[in-house]
Amino acid sequence: MQRVYVTGLGVISSIGIGRRAYWEALLAGRSGASEVESFDTAGMGRSIACEVKGFDERDFLTAAEQQRMARCSQLAVASTRMAVEDAGLEPAALAGPRTSVVLGTTMGEAHLLEEQQQRWFLGGTDAIEANLLPRYGTTLLPIHVARALGARGLVQAIPTACAAGNYAIAYAADLIRAGRADVVVTGAAELLERLQFAGFVRIGAMSPDRSRPFDADRKGLLLGEGAATLVLESARHAEARGAAPLAEVGGCGLACDGFHITRPDADGRRIADSMREAIATSGLRPGDVDHVNAHGTATAANDVIESRAINDVFGAHRPAVTSIKSMLGHSMGAAAALEAVACVLSLDDGVIPPTIHLDHQDPECDIDVVANAPREVPLEVVLNNAIAFGGQECAVIFAKPGRLPESADPPGVARASREAAR
Amino acid sequence: MSLDLAITGLGLVTPLGVGREAVFEGLREPDAATQEAFRGPSSVLEAYDRAHVAEVWGWDPREHLGARGHRSLDRMTQFMIAAARQTLGDAGLARDGALTVYDGDRVGLCTATAYGSLDAISELSRVAELEDPRYINPTRFPNTVANAAAGYVAIWEGLRGPNTTMIDGHCGALDCVLNAATHLRLGRADALLVGGAEVLSEPLYVALAKLGLLRDAHEPERGLCLGEGACYLAVERADAAAARGARVLGKLSGYGSAFEPPARESRLVEASPDAVSRAVRDALDEAGLAPRDVDAVASSHADLPALDDAELAGLRDVFGDDVRVAAPKQVFGETFGAAGALGLAAGLAWLAGCPVAPLVGGGRDVAGERPPRVVVATTVGFYGNASAVALTAA
Numbered sequence: 001m002q003r004v005y006v007t008g009l010g011v012i013s014s015i016g017i018g019r020r021a022y023w024e025a026l027l028a029g030r031s032g033a034s035e036v037e038s039f040d041t042a043g044m045g046r047s048i049a050c051e052v053k054g055f056d057e058r059d060f061l062t063a064a065e066q067q068r069m070a071r072c073s074q075l076a077v078a079s080t081r082m083a084v085e086d087a088g089l090e091p092a093a094l095a096g097p098r099t100s101v102v103l104g105t106t107m108g109e110a111h112l113l114e115e116q117q118q119r120w121f122l123g124g125t126d127a128i129e130a131n132l133l134p135r136y137g138t139t140l141l142p143i144h145v146a147r148a149l150g151a152r153g154l155v156q157a158i159p160t161a162c163a164a165g166n167y168a169i170a171y172a173a174d175l176i177r178a179g180r181a182d183v184v185v186t187g188a189a190e191l192l193e194r195l196q197f198a199g200f201v202r203i204g205a206m207s208p209d210r211s212r213p214f215d216a217d218r219k220g221l222l223l224g225e226g227a228a229t230l231v232l233e234s235a236r237h238a239e240a241r242g243a244a245p246l247a248e249v250g251g252c253g254l255a256c257d258g259f260h261i262t263r264p265d266a267d268g269r270r271i272a273d274s275m276r277e278a279i280a281t282s283g284l285r286p287g288d289v290d291h292v293n294a295h296g297t298a299t300a301a302n303d304v305i306e307s308r309a310i311n312d313v314f315g316a317h318r319p320a321v322t323s324i325k326s327m328l329g330h331s332m333g334a335a336a337a338l339e340a341v342a343c344v345l346s347l348d349d350g351v352i353p354p355t356i357h358l359d360h361q362d363p364e365c366d367i368d369v370v371a372n373a374p375r376e377v378p379l380e381v382v383l384n385n386a387i388a389f390g391g392q393e394c395a396v397i398f399a400k401p402g403r404l405p406e407s408a409d410p411p412g413v414a415r416a417s418r419e420a421a422r
Numbered sequence: 423m424s425l426d427l428a429i430t431g432l433g434l435v436t437p438l439g440v441g442r443e444a445v446f447e448g449l450r451e452p453d454a455a456t457q458e459a460f461r462g463p464s465s466v467l468e469a470y471d472r473a474h475v476a477e478v479w480g481w482d483p484r485e486h487l488g489a490r491g492h493r494s495l496d497r498m499t500q501f502m503i504a505a506a507r508q509t510l511g512d513a514g515l516a517r518d519g520a521l522t523v524y525d526g527d528r529v530g531l532c533t534a535t536a537y538g539s540l541d542a543i544s545e546l547s548r549v550a551e552l553e554d555p556r557y558i559n560p561t562r563f564p565n566t567v568a569n570a571a572a573g574y575v576a577i578w579e580g581l582r583g584p585n586t587t588m589i590d591g592h593c594g595a596l597d598c599v600l601n602a603a604t605h606l607r608l609g610r611a612d613a614l615l616v617g618g619a620e621v622l623s624e625p626l627y628v629a630l631a632k633l634g635l636l637r638d639a640h641e642p643e644r645g646l647c648l649g650e651g652a653c654y655l656a657v658e659r660a661d662a663a664a665a666r667g668a669r670v671l672g673k674l675s676g677y678g679s680a681f682e683p684p685a686r687e688s689r690l691v692e693a694s695p696d697a698v699s700r701a702v703r704d705a706l707d708e709a710g711l712a713p714r715d716v717d718a719v720a721s722s723h724a725d726l727p728a729l730d731d732a733e734l735a736g737l738r739d740v741f742g743d744d745v746r747v748a749a750p751k752q753v754f755g756e757t758f759g760a761a762g763a764l765g766l767a768a769g770l771a772w773l774a775g776c777p778v779a780p781l782v783g784g785g786r787d788v789a790g791e792r793p794p795r796v797v798v799a800t801t802v803g804f805y806g807n808a809s810a811v812a813l814t815a816a
Contacts, residue, residue, distance in 0.1 A: 044555055064687040097680065097700070106567055110543075117544060120628065121551045130632045134691050134804070138568070139536065139591040143805045147683040154679040155807055156597060157589040159568040167586060174604045195547055198555035199563040254584035254610060256530065258576035261564045270582055273527070277610070389564055390573025392585045 004173045005238045005245035005401060008087025008231035009341050010079040010187075014050035014224055015327055018082055023345045026353035027374045031327050033210060033222055039194040046201045046208055049192050050224035050329030065148065070109040070135045073144040076189040079227035080145050083185070087231040088243060095150030100181040101142040102156045102172045104164025104188035106333035108138035111191055145185060153181050162295070162330065163386035164188050165228065165337030166394035170252035172232050173396075182237040188337035189227035196332070197223055203262065205299050211330070212357040213296035213323035214303050214365040221297045224329030228337035230344070247344045250381075250397030250404050251281025257391035263301055264387060268309030271393050275313045275383060278395040283405035284381060286314045289397075291352055291382040293339045296323020297330050302387065307365040310385075320377065322370040326356040336386035336394070343382045343398045351376050424709050425603045427674040428663035428816070430613075431513025431656030433505040434767055436754055437476035437649055440486065441508055442767075448753070449771045452779040455753045460647065462639065466497075466622040470631075474639040475622055476649035476755030487578075494561045498538050498621035499571040501652035503578045506531065506615050510579060513656035514668060515613055521580060523666060524612040530583025531654070532602045533572045534594025534618035535759035541623035542566045571619065583611040591803035592722055593679065594618055595653070595762030596811045600677045606659050613662075617763035619652035635726060646726045649755015653763035655770075672773050674766075676711070676812035678704025683806050690805065693729045697808035698736025702798055706740075709796075709812035713741050716812075717794030718778045720765035722801045723749035724756045733802045734782070746787070748772075752780040762801045762809065769797035769813045 011018065014032025015025035032050035041047040052075070057066055060078035069077065084091065113136055119127040142155040154175065160167045165188035172186035200206045200223060207219040238245055253274035259265035279286055295306055303323075310321060324342050331338055346352050351374050358371040381399045388394075397404075434441065437459035438448040448455040459476040467473040478501065483492045486504035495503070510516035515523050542565035546558040564570045569587040576585050584605050588594045595618030602614040627648060630636050637645035655674075663670055678701040682694035706713065719737060723730050737747060750768035751757075757764060772778045772794050777787035795815045802808045 062687075068688070068690045107543075113540075113543065114547060116629075117547045117625070118551055120625075121548055125628055125632060128628070128632050130634075133629050133633055136629075137536065137591065138589040139594075139803070139807070140805065142590075143681065143683075143807060146681050150683075152681050152683075154597070154600075155590060155681045159587055159589055160585075161567045161569050171586075171601065171604070174608075178604060178607075180600075194555065195543065195550055195558075195566065198550055198558055199546065199560070199566065202556070202558055202560040203563055204560075254530070254586070254605070255527070256573070256576045256582050256585035258526065258573075258580055258582040261570055261573055261577065270527075281608070388569065388573075389567050390569045390585070391576055392569060392573065 002177050003235035004176045004249040005233050005235055006230050006247045006249060006344050007233050007238055007243045007245055008083040009344060010082030010086060010229040011341050012052055012055055012075050012079050013226040013328055013338060014052050017055060019086055026324060026327065026342060027351060029354045029356045031356060032224060032329060038192060044198060044201055046206045048209060049222055051192055052225050069144045070112040072109050072189050072191050073141050075227035076103060076141050076145050077148045079229040080148060080185055083229035083231050092150060094183055097152040098182040099149060099151035100153035100175055100184045101146045101151055102168045102184055102186045103142045104158050104168035104333050104337060105138055105141055105190055106159060106161050106164060107193055107196060108141060109136050110193040112136050114193060114195065141189060149185060160392045161388035161390055162332055163336055163388035163392050163394045164333040165335060165340060166384060166386040166396050169230060169340055170394055170396050173249040176232060176234045182234050184232045185229060186232055187229035188334040190225050190332045190334035192223055192225040210357045211298045211326050213298040213326050213355055214361055214369050215358050216360045216362040218298045220299050222329035224331035226331050226334050226338055228334060228341045230340060245401040247347045247398045248401045248404055250399050251278050253277030253395045255393045259391055262389055264305045266305060268305040271306060271309035271387060272312040274393040275385060275395045278383060278397045282397040287317045289319050289381050289383050290379045291346060292319050292321045293343050293382060293384045294321050294323045295385050295387045296325050298325060304364045307367045310367050318368045320352050320370050320375060321367045322352050322355045324353055336384060340384050343384045346382055347379050347398060347400055350378055424675045425677060426660045427603055427606065427657050428660040428670045429655045429672045429674060430658055430663050430668040430670055431509045432671060432767060432770060433508030433512060434653045435478055435501040435505050436651040437478055438753055442512055446771045446774060446776055449776045452753060459753055459755060467627055470627060472639050473627060474637045474642050474647060476647055477622055478650055495574060496542055496565045498619050499574045502571050502575050502619045505652040505654045506575045506579050509615055509654040509656045515656060526580040526582045528583055528612040529581045530585050530611045531572055531575060531581055531615040532586045532598040534588045534598050535568055535620055536589060536591050536594060537626050537758060538571060538619060539566050539568045540625050541621060544625040590807060592758055592761050593801040593803050593807055593809035594759045596799060596801050596809040597679060599674055599811050602657050613656055613658045615654040616657045617654035618760040620650055620757040620760045622648060622650040644725060646724050647755045649757045651754060651757055651760050653760055653767050655766060670816035672770050672816055673814045674811060675814045676705040676709030678702060679809040681807050692806060693732035693802050694806040695732045695735035697806055698733050698800060698802055699739040701808045701810040702740045702800060705798060705810040705812045711796060711812060716745055716796045716798050718746040718748060718772055718797050720750050720769045720797055720799040721747050721782065722751060722761055723782045724751045729802050733800060746778050747782045748778050749780055749782050762799060765799035766813055769799055772797055773815050
């Protein structure tokens with residue numbers, strides 16, 4: 001089995017653009033929350049979100065690229081260019097059929113859709129701008145990224161809502177291990193959008209002010225937006241070009257609650273199972289995991305149930321847990337990818353970013369939260385957890401390069417090792 | 423090394439009928455089937471008298487989902503649950519609504535759609551725009567995310583294994599084959615429902631009509647025929663299917679996918695013959711087959727010359743003129759995310775003895791010729807993406 005390395009990171013977030021600015025902001029505990037500027041929230045009852053400000057597509061994209069793609073794809077391509085540069089790759093180095101692109105998102109080019117639908121509702125079909133319609137479609141995110149790289153392998157979008165980033169990263173690693181690609185550019189992108197915002201207000205899930213994961217006074221999530229890209233390479237490919245890996249991608253656990261379309265199952269059983277499977281298929285035991293980057297949405301249900309699942313998996317071991325959604329809000333399809341970047345940076349730097357706004361930890365969230373200040377601690381193995389609308393779950397392991405045992409990964413290993421780990 | 427996956431069940435909701443037997447029966451008479459599929463006028467698009475589409479006629483969720491509980495489910499979700507239920511039953515994996523062979527934790531699904539949540543987004547967006555964002559219906563809100571439909575299938579059918587939704591335009595359902603193969607090979611599941619779904623909706627119709635791509639009821643000879651439906655294949659590792667004595671409808675043996683961007687920077691929409699031929703060659707390589715082994719192609723030919731010409735050129739590059747190329751979309755309509763799965767379903771029908779039809783160019787299957795043993799399903803996207811799957815007889 002090929003080892004899979006993370007060799008480059010790109011990120012566009014509400015608290016910083018580029019790997020360095022993002023990491024400094026995370027460690028400084030900076031919140032990306034502010035009054036929404038991109039649409040009018042008057043009368044909606046909520047007005048705060050974590051918007052990306054200061055992103056200028058002209059810094060990253062050619063005129064032709066700006067012309068042919070809508071904004072979500074622009075974020076994905078810009079983030080990719082940063083990641084490729086961070087990986088020490090020449091722009092043309094990934095051209096050809098051995099590079100694939102797998103990206104997560106929830107709503108993709110929702111801005112374009114909303115604009116054209118407004119025109120349609122108010123002005124009839126004559127008002128629709130036909131020349132812009134081909135730029136809509138979630139399928140376009142990986143296609144634009146592949147085109148920017150000259151990549152000619154598989155292009156795939158995985159729209160598994162709030163877990164999309166992890167689903168994409170897990171599948172990207174699968175493709176490399178199966179020998180179907182040498183490099184997969186993966187991650188996710190999402191835009192803040194009015195309809196989503198209104199929807200979360202309507203289902204009573206949105207906080208009026210701050211995102212307070214694991215706090216007794218949490219009042220729901222804040223929405224966010226952004227893009228994050230990870231360059232994944234086979235060990236052979238990375239070693240051949242002398243690249244220094246930032247981290248290794250371990251196993252993943254995929255599961256589904258099959259319980260309720262928006263609420264997690266109260267016992268958190270499948271959330272726990274997905275974490276166990278990620279650990280076991282990495283050749284590890286729960287006690288090996290130093291840190292969990294939690295889904296931690298700051299909704300009433302999620303934080304209690306996720307804490308329960310974490311305790312179920314780790315028992316007395318109590319790994320350090322953080323939710324960077326306290327700073328970034330919930331960036332939907334991009335959230336897990338932004339968190340994966342944080343996981344890799346934590347491993348690289350030996351610091352866990354804080355969960356800010358944690359004033360009174362909910363006793364029902366009985367976990368070791370990295371509260372309000374970053375924690376320096378040697379890290380070898382971290383777990384990134386994600387849970388979606390729809391009940392889909394996905395946990396992914398990241399580790400120091402070379403930390404994971406060699407694995408032959410024969411068929412059936414996932415089940416056997418998961419049961420052994422119980 | 424071949425994928426070596428057994429297809430042990432098939433479930434379909436299509437304009438031609440609901441269920442494997444009804445659809446295979448329809449495919450025996452493809453000309454009649456095409457008439458049946460496009461009998462119109464559409465009830466979904468009743469405001470558009472020029473709409474010439476293949477609808478799931480007379481759909482009544484109560485017939486397939488029981489009397490209760492489906493009110494908040496959108497049309498596509500209803501199709502998917504019905505198709506999933508049939509598939510599990512057809513595969514002998516469930517009886518009377520309960521899984522009988524594998525634990526629910528070990529059965530999952532991999533579903534493609536391209537525009538599946540468009541209708542829900544549009545419905546809520548209309549309320550937000552014309553009335554007030556505060557009035558949008560919270561029970562419909564989850565339907566705006568593309569993976570919610572598959573989440574509902576998991577709830578209704580008790581499937582708690584890996585549950586992935588994929589989007590790759592026309593190619594998604596074939597891409598699901600690789601995703602499922604990966605999960606099954608790594609032991610993440612014992613059985614997966616693999617397929618796709620798409621639904622007729624006003625916003626999709628309006629957008630494609632605006633682009634001038636659609637067939638018009640007043641001029642029904644040219645252009646894309648929109649269709650709708652859902653199709654799942656029950657897929658298991660071949661050794662596991664054999665061990666439980668399952669009936670095998672066919673095998674998924676190889677997969678390929680490729681992307682070739684337009685040469686000109688300013689172009690966005692441009693189908694690629696090279697992507698088609700590379701995807702097909704990779705699928706055949708993985709299956710251990712040569713082009714001469716292939717008896718028929720379930721193409722994505724859809725009376726849209728920009729895509730059809732690229733696909734036929736790509737196929738000619740691999741096969742020369744020595745293969746029957748059929749167009750299942752003549753019968754099912756264009757169903758984007760579901761298209762690859764319906765292509766595989768047509769392939770299974772041919773393996774089971776249905777005539778290979780309707781053939782591109784109007785030729786007829788040669789009567790009395792042995793049924794095909796190897797079918798390649800191909801899909802070609804708007805943007806230079808293409809995928810292929812090699813399907814072989816059990």
